[in-house]
Amino acid sequence: MENQDSQPTTATSFLQSHTARLIMVGVLTLILLLPLQLVNNLIRERELRQADVMNEITDKWGKEVYFYGPILKVPYTIFSESEIVNQMTKQVSKTRTAQTAYAYFFPEVLNNTSKVETKLLKRNNYEAVVFTTKMNFNGNYTVPDFSAKNIPEENIQWDKATILIQTENLKSIKEEIKIKLGGTTLTLEPVYNSEENPDAEGLETAFVNLNDHKDLKNLTFEFTFQYDGSSRISMVPIGKTTTSKMTSNWASPSFNGNFLPNDKSKHISAAGFEANWKILHINRPFSQSSFGSLPNLQKYAFGVDFVIPIDEYQKNERASKYGFLVIGLTFLIFFLIQSVSKIKIHIFQYSMIGLALIMFYTLLISITEHSSFRLAYIISALSVVVLISLYSVSILKNRKFPMLIAISLAALYGFIYVIIQLENYALLVGSIGLFAILAAVMFVSRKIDWTKN
Structure with a gap:
């Protein structure tokens, strides 16, 4: 009887552990690469359409x-x-x-x-x-x-x-x-x-x-x-x-x-x-x-x-290449908050946050076609930051953590915008920024006891 009772308890304990949650979040991140790839295909399709129209214009002009x-x-x-x-x-x-x-x-x-x-x-x-x-x-x-x-x-x-x-x-x-x-x-x-x-x-x-x-x-x-x-x-x-x-x-x-x-x-x-x-x-x-x-x-x-x-579609394509980074870092912020505060976040809620992050790129390309890339980026980033921040208020049951999430997302989107505008120094600035992000994550997570639930 003792063996029969201990097996479900062990399984339940593992599913509630930091390791299991981290695995589920990682798998979800990989799954979200599929809709992100569809967004990339949409950008390339619109870019090819632009090339066709440009050829038509130049063929008539010269x-x-x-x-x-x-x-x-x-x-x-x-x-x-x-x-x-x-x-x-x-x-x-x-x-x-x-x-x-x-x-x-x-x-x-x-x-x-x-x-x-x-x-x-x-x-x-x-x-x-x-x-x-x-x-x-x-x-x-x-x-x-x-x-x-x-x-x-x-x-x-x-x-x-x-x-x-x-x-x-x-x-x-x-x-x-x-x-x-x-x-x-x-x-x-x-x-x-x-x-x-x-x-x-x-x-x-x-x-x-x-x-x-x-x-x-x-x-x-x-x-x-x-x-x-x-x-x-x-x-x-x-x-x-x-x-x-x-x-x-x-x-x-x-x-x-x-x-x-x-x-x-x-x-x-x-x-x-x-x-x-x-x-x-x-x-x-x-x-x-x-x-x-x-x-x-x-x-x-x-x-x-x-x-x-660098035309508008090239900028959209460059922005979408950082989609995996945005999703991964955003999930990491929520995971660290969950680990520190003991607040439980369901995998479904992670999914909604991930889809909201992908919506940024569809908003970006659609608004860009009717305005400038800068204005489209500001509107798209602001919309997603506000949406996720308001959603996190109901998840995290307070205002302190949602404020941290809003500031982090705004800083992340601002950082990516700077990289997109740069040409000669994009790799240097990107490497320094990622190093700073890694250092911040290591500093925040240094006191988390990963052996406990």
């Missing part, structure tokens, strides 16, 4: 701008010989076939000045960065050198030279493009699916007779592009010396590509930025001419990204 040129394109004749053997007479006859090939020469000097005006286009709850840019180019060519390929002078078709520009986003060019080459003005016309680069769009002039330009040592050019675009401007530094100056009202530029602007002449402020590049031919791994085909040099481009640094 996509990213890519520029590669101007290139002097000179045709030349090459001859090939073939032998034909007469099977009856065994006589060998030779035939000579002429073919036209092309040589491409890059500028000796290429100067660019670009002014970029950006603005935000909105549709419903979504927004995208678009811009209008005016790009001025000037420079000069030197005498095309065919000696490297041993091409005779008489084989060069000087009278059929053209100026070629490889680019993308032709539909967003807003003005007719005329290039002044020496004393001649030429109009650039679109050419598609060129043999040099089938995927590229481009512009090319009509034939220009280089024999009319006596001073090929200083064949100057000058022209202007005006684009509507979005996201990025990039160009290939094909000049033997390439300089570029870009000014814009965009305050958060991201410089990309193979070459960064000069730090001493780069200025970024709330009113916009100014950046300058100077790139020499020894800085990039390609020569000033190409024979036979035009190389694809897009990977050597430099430029600027015009993007929103």
Whole structure:
């Protein structure tokens, strides 16, 4: 009889112990990761929807701008010989076939000045960065050198030279493009699916007779592009010396590509930025001419990204990543209060508190879509803190502990908001904060007797 009575007593005693309660709270925390994951999926779904809307906006306004040129394109004749053997007479006859090939020469000097005006286009709850840019180019060519390929002078078709520009986003060019080459003005016309680069769009002039330009040592050019675009401007530094100056009202530029602007002449402020590049031919791994085909040099481009640094959905996603931390620390506070005060908190009450914490993230994303992230965060955090504090009054039967819980939750949400706003120091601040939280928990729990119920 004694053994029969002791077994239920032992089981009941274990279920009421600190260890059993801690295990149940831990299991509940893991279970609550499921609805938290659903919230993360919702954020990603809304973010993908934003990307679709942004693509639709930018496709109508104009996509990213890519520029590669101007290139002097000179045709030349090459001859090939073939032998034909007469099977009856065994006589060998030779035939000579002429073919036209092309040589491409890059500028000796290429100067660019670009002014970029950006603005935000909105549709419903979504927004995208678009811009209008005016790009001025000037420079000069030197005498095309065919000696490297041993091409005779008489084989060069000087009278059929053209100026070629490889680019993308032709539909967003807003003005007719005329290039002044020496004393001649030429109009650039679109050419598609060129043999040099089938995927590229481009512009090319009509034939220009280089024999009319006596001073090929200083064949100057000058022209202007005006684009509507979005996201990025990039160009290939094909000049033997390439300089570029870009000014814009965009305050958060991201410089990309193979070459960064000069730090001493780069200025970024709330009113916009100014950046300058100077790139020499020894800085990039390609020569000033190409024979036979035009190389694809897009990977050597430099430029600027015009993007929103951290958009609202990215902030929501970063906030949701701290969901496990918020739930775990909140449960830990209630557990410590329960252990110190001997107040019993049912697992159902823990569940309600956990669901209230998850509701913070659904409130955050829904309010963010109709206001700023800061306002949405304040409203969501305040709502959850008030809800849990009022609920804890009925659970804990006093006002002292609910006040402690309200202060702790407010401090926790404030701490997470600071981390979300930081970029370079997020890890450092987060690590220091977690260390302080751990120290506080260790200090509070140091006198709890875990061997007792």
